[in-house]
Amino acid sequence: MSAHANTPERALPGLSGSAAKQTRIKGWVWPLQQQIAVMVLAAILVFALVIQLWNYRTFMNTEIERTQEKHLVIAQNVSLSLSRYVTDVARVFAHAAIEVSNNNSEATRDAHLSLLESLNVESMVLLPTFAADTPPPNRLGTDLPLPEQAVLDDLRAGTNTALGGVQISGLQQIGDGKYFILGYELADQRLVIGYLKTDYIKAVQRAIAFGEFGHSAIFDQFGRAIAHPSARVEENMVDASGISAVRRMLNRETGVEMFFSPPMQMDMIAGITFVPETGWPVMVPQPIYELSDAVNGSLSKSYLLAVAMAALLGGAGWAVSRRLARPVRDFTEISRKISDGDYTVNLPDEERSSTEMWQLNESLKTMIHRVRSSDNKLREALRLEEEENKRKSDFLVIAGHELRTPLSGVVGMLTICREQKDDVDRDRYLDVAWSSAKELNALVDHMVDYAEGTTESIRLDPVTFDIDAQMRDMEALYENLAGTAGLEFRRTGLGDGSTLIVSDPARVSQMIAKIMENAIKFTKQGSITLHSEIFQQDDRKWLKVAISDTGIGIDEAQLERIFMPFEQVESSFTRSYRGMGIGLSVAQAIANKFGGRITCASTLHEGTRFEIWTPIELA
Amino acid sequence: MRYGPPSSWHNPSSDAIGRRMVSVSNRRNILVVDDDEINRMVVRVLMERRNYRVVEAASGPEALDLVKDETFDVVLMDLSMPGMDGLETTRRIRSDDASNQLPVVALTAHTSHKEQQMCLEAGMNAVLRKPFDSEQVDRLLGLLDHTAKGPDA
Numbered sequence: 105m106s107a108h109a110n111t112p113e114r115a116l117p118g119l120s121g122s123a124a125k126q127t128r129i130k131g132w133v134w135p136l137q138q139q140i141a142v143m144v145l146a147a148i149l150v151f152a153l154v155i156q157l158w159n160y161r162t163f164m165n166t167e168i169e170r171t172q173e174k175h176l177v178i179a180q181n182v183s184l185s186l187s188r189y190v191t192d193v194a195r196v197f198a199h200a201a202i203e204v205s206n207n208n209s210e211a212t213r214d215a216h217l218s219l220l221e222s223l224n225v226e227s228m229v230l231l232p233t234f235a236a237d238t239p240p241p242n243r244l245g246t247d248l249p250l251p252e253q254a255v256l257d258d259l260r261a262g263t264n265t266a267l268g269g270v271q272i273s274g275l276q277q278i279g280d281g282k283y284f285i286l287g288y289e290l291a292d293q294r295l296v297i298g299y300l301k302t303d304y305i306k307a308v309q310r311a312i313a314f315g316e317f318g319h320s321a322i323f324d325q326f327g328r329a330i331a332h333p334s335a336r337v338e339e340n341m342v343d344a345s346g347i348s349a350v351r352r353m354l355n356r357e358t359g360v361e362m363f364f365s366p367p368m369q370m371d372m373i374a375g376i377t378f379v380p381e382t383g384w385p386v387m388v389p390q391p392i393y394e395l396s397d398a399v400n401g402s403l404s405k406s407y408l409l410a411v412a413m414a415a416l417l418g419g420a421g422w423a424v425s426r427r428l429a430r431p432v433r434d435f436t437e438i439s440r441k442i443s444d445g446d447y448t449v450n451l452p453d454e455e456r457s458s459t460e461m462w463q464l465n466e467s468l469k470t471m472i473h474r475v476r477s478s479d480n481k482l483r484e485a486l487r488l489e490e491e492e493n494k495r496k497s498d499f500l501v502i503a504g505h506e507l508r509t510p511l512s513g514v515v516g517m518l519t520i521c522r523e524q525k526d527d528v529d530r531d532r533y534l535d536v537a538w539s540s541a542k543e544l545n546a547l548v549d550h551m552v553d554y555a556e557g558t559t560e561s562i563r564l565d566p567v568t569f570d571i572d573a574q575m576r577d578m579e580a581l582y583e584n585l586a587g588t589a590g591l592e593f594r595r596t597g598l599g600d601g602s603t604l605i606v607s608d609p610a611r612v613s614q615m616i617a618k619i620m621e622n623a624i625k626f627t628k629q630g631s632i633t634l635h636s637e638i639f640q641q642d643d644r645k646w647l648k649v650a651i652s653d654t655g656i657g658i659d660e661a662q663l664e665r666i667f668m669p670f671e672q673v674e675s676s677f678t679r680s681y682r683g684m685g686i687g688l689s690v691a692q693a694i695a696n697k698f699g700g701r702i703t704c705a706s707t708l709h710e711g712t713r714f715e716i717w718t719p720i721e722l723a
Numbered sequence: 724m725r726y727g728p729p730s731s732w733h734n735p736s737s738d739a740i741g742r743r744m745v746s747v748s749n750r751r752n753i754l755v756v757d758d759d760e761i762n763r764m765v766v767r768v769l770m771e772r773r774n775y776r777v778v779e780a781a782s783g784p785e786a787l788d789l790v791k792d793e794t795f796d797v798v799l800m801d802l803s804m805p806g807m808d809g810l811e812t813t814r815r816i817r818s819d820d821a822s823n824q825l826p827v828v829a830l831t832a833h834t835s836h837k838e839q840q841m842c843l844e845a846g847m848n849a850v851l852r853k854p855f856d857s858e859q860v861d862r863l864l865g866l867l868d869h870t871a872k873g874p875d876a
Contacts, residue, residue, distance in 0.1 A: 505832055508832035508853060508854070509759065509832065511854060512762060512765075512832060512853040512854035512855075513759075513761040513762065513765070514854075515854030515855075515856070516761065516762065516764075516765030516766075516853075516854055516855075517761070517765065519765070519769070519854075519855075519856050519857055520765060520768045520769060522857075523769070523772065523857050524772060529768075533768070536761055536764065540761060
């Protein structure tokens with residue numbers, strides 16, 4: 105690649121050098137790929153988390169629905185069982201109360217008592233009416249103490265019709281045991297009370313147990329515990345009416361309730377209902393965490409799924425981030441190379457890139473192209489500048505030396521004249537000084553021409569003139585000069601008639617003069633020929649001026665270098681001829697300005713032939 | 724205290740120069756080597772006015788031939804000459820036993836330090852810068868006289 109070959113050792117200021125500093129990042133910055141990967145992963149994590157939460161809620165709701173079914177059904181079964189039981193107890197008690205009060209025989213009494221006992225009603229008491237003189241109560245069965253008067257009053261005032269006129273009190277501590285007091289008011293207003301034990305109710309309650317802590321609990325119509333898994337609660341008949349679930353049941357509600365259980369110290373979920381005949385709350389609770397475990401079991405599968413999904417999506421994210429970041433990385437690398445002045449960059453395969461990458465690629469190509477061309481232009485300009493500077497300083501050194509030679513002639517001669525004013529040869533010395541001074545003058549002219557030529561400030565002023573007449577003038581001038589040098593001079597071609605052409609006569613003369621001076625200088629003997637003609641070539645009219653000499657000729661190796669300035673100067677101490685060797689390069693510069701050229705053919709020791717080709721127009 | 728021209732000018736063994744000079748002529752002999760006719764002319768006129776005999780050579784080889792045939796008191800040598808330059812000519816003069824003590828003075832317009840160094844390395848004894856005037860020539864000849872007669876004179 106040409107750009108590579110042209111890369112100079114010297115770096116251009118502004119185009120490189122600072123690149124290394126620029127690529128160093130201040131602070132801490134993540135590579136793009138990692139940023140994208142992290143963003144994608146974070147998005148996936150959030151997504152998975154949301155899914156999990158959603159899953160959890162869904163599973164939980166499902167479980168609660170199931171609980172509603174399971175726990176509530178159990179509670180309702182318990183309720184149904186107790187309902188049948190208290191109905192039986194009430195019927196038997198009412199029947200027994202009537203029979204025993206009407207027929208006071210031993211047999212009747214024992215039969216009914218034993219029937220009642222089978223239903224856990226321990227004993228019966230026949231209480232007289234309110235009168236102060238009423239005889240003491242007639243105790244049947246065991247002699248348990250009477251309940252408090254308030255309880256008895258409540259029983260008399262009872263309005264419960266659900267149990268066929270049998271009233272049932274709240275749970276009472278009677279002696280060492282806990283009893284419900286059944287009450288039945290006879291027609292003669294005597295009250296028959298019975299003591300109902302809680303054994304059957306407890307048995308029913310104890311029969312329900314599931315999970316780790318799933319159980320049932322039964323309370324009386326005032327919210328006090330009848331049967332409860334906690335022995336302490338049961339023993340103390342703890343009033344649970346403060347608990348939301350119990351309050352709902354006391355209000356005769358059926359359903360599912362979540363609540364905090366003080367004895368269990370846990371959040372519970374329960375199916376709640378009540379016994380219709382007595383208003384006893386019946387609940388079947390379970391700790392919520394047991395449900396969560398079930399939910400979690402389901403969730404763990406979903407976790408697995410989520411992890412798998414995250415891995416999959418993470419892989420995808422990594423691939424995407426790579427795909428996005430790789431071109432950026434490539435382009436970064438490319439820009440770094442470019443800023444280092446290396447244009448041999450391989451752009452990424454545009455066919456596989458996205459539209460955006462393709463566009464970026466295209467603009468990058470354009471940019472590289474522009475930077476490369478402007479860089480090359482700058483380098484070329486710099487190179488030309490350096491060459492020019494080198495040429496100028498060379499020129500100054502050589503010009504200084506060349507000027508000294510005639511100058512030393514002038515100074516030398518003047519020294520002689522000054523030293524001895526009556527020297528008979530004084531006039532001759534002054535003549536030599538004069539010619540040296542003229543030589544000095546000619547050198548300065550050359551230098552000015554040369555400087556003009558190298559700065560390309562040669563101006564052409566085309567006018568119409570007679571080239572024949574100009575050739576005659578040239579003949580007159582150079583016949584004289586050649587004759588002085590002991591040479592023969594010939595003119596051929598143009599110069600006899602009158603031919604009007606359009607060109608710059610002064611510049612044409614200047615070119616001829618430079619070459620003619622050269623010819624005379626390098627020819628010791630023989631002749632110099634000036635030939636000129638006008639001819640057509642390549643749709644143009646040309647003026648060709650040929651100058652041939654019989655001089656020393658030019659070595660073939662040197663031939664192509666003669667138009668370079670100072671080429672006469674091989675070594676500053678061994679030059680054969682005077683002059684700075686800029687005449688030919690000035691002539692060539694003028695010819696180039698015309699759009700023409702000067703060619704040279706030579707045979708060593710035999711002679712040289714220069715041809716000046718200048719495009720002209722016929723007037 | 725001595726200054727200027729190198730030791731060869733007042734080397735006691737150079738009494739041969741004085742003897743030969745006396746045997747040929749009363750005037751001192753100077754060889755001017757320069758391809759430029761005008762420069763030779765300047766030197767010749769200035770030296771003849773100072774009663775020197777001046778022999779001219781237009782090139783290095785010509786100078787070498789003259790040095791073999793004649794005895795000179797000093798050679799004034801131009802540096803830039805076609806073919807064989809002044810430095811090479813001086814080296815050849817120095818390589819001949821008969822002339823290795825001959826004083827050679829460079830005549831040059833090149834006056835940079837590097838060029839003076841090249842002159843001394845080639846075996847030249849002094850440098851006379853062109854263009855020169857009467858005073859510079861007198862000074863050089865005075866130095867030459869003094870050293871040629873030796874410290875005893």
